[in-house]
Amino acid sequence: MQEPPPVPTLLEALHTFPERLEAVLADPQIDWECAPAEGEWCLTEVVCHLRDVEQEVHQVRFRALAEADSVFLPGAVADEWVEERRYDEQHGPTALAEFLAAREETETLLAGFDGALWQRQGQHAFFGPTTMQELLYLAIQHDQAHWEQVQALLHTGAAHNHEETF
Numbered sequence: 113m114q115e116p117p118p119v120p121t122l123l124e125a126l127h128t129f130p131e132r133l134e135a136v137l138a139d140p141q142i143d144w145e146c147a148p149a150e151g152e153w154c155l156t157e158v159v160c161h162l163r164d165v166e167q168e169v170h171q172v173r174f175r176a177l178a179e180a181d182s183v184f185l186p187g188a189v190a191d192e193w194v195e196e197r198r199y200d201e202q203h204g205p206t207a208l209a210e211f212l213a214a215r216e217e218t219e220t221l222l223a224g225f226d227g228a229l230w231q232r233q234g235q236h237a238f239f240g241p242t243t244m245q246e247l248l249y250l251a252i253q254h255d256q257a258h259w260e261q262v263q264a265l266l267h268t269g270a271a272h273n274h275e276e277t278f
Contacts, residue, residue, distance in 0.1 A: 159211055
């Protein structure tokens with residue numbers, strides 16, 4: 113894993129992502145269910161994924177490492193949840209509100225961490241020895257990957273309702 117940016121930079125990125133996401137998804141013309149191609153995710157699926165990863169991966173890992181040094185941090189294959197949890201049948205704006213609340217909870221949790229805790233190491237199932245700071249960096253990279261996915265959906269027009277008048 114590459115060297116993560118300083119903790120304050122990561123915390124700022126963690127904070128601004130949900131604000132940016134909420135702003136771009138505020139358009140009432142957005143079609144939350146439209147996927148660009150068969151097998152690709154629609155906006156609802158992306159936001160459900162973000163919500164569940166926030167609650168069941170990021171928060172769980174941060175809490176586990178905050179409680180004990182050298183704790184095992186299990187891997188998660190959260191992409192499978194899209195079908196297992198039937199994300200396509202969920203309500204996108206509700207999932208967004210739930211993600212925003214979960215991220216706020218994460219930020220509150222992390223606000224109590226001190227310098228020494230950011231360097232505490234756990235044993236990540238995929239990455240091996242990993243610090244709290246590196247876990248935060250992984251969360252930011254996850255946000256960035258899905259930000260790009262959301263942007264692609266919005267810019268291709270796949271996520272907008274188009275009414276044509278003849």
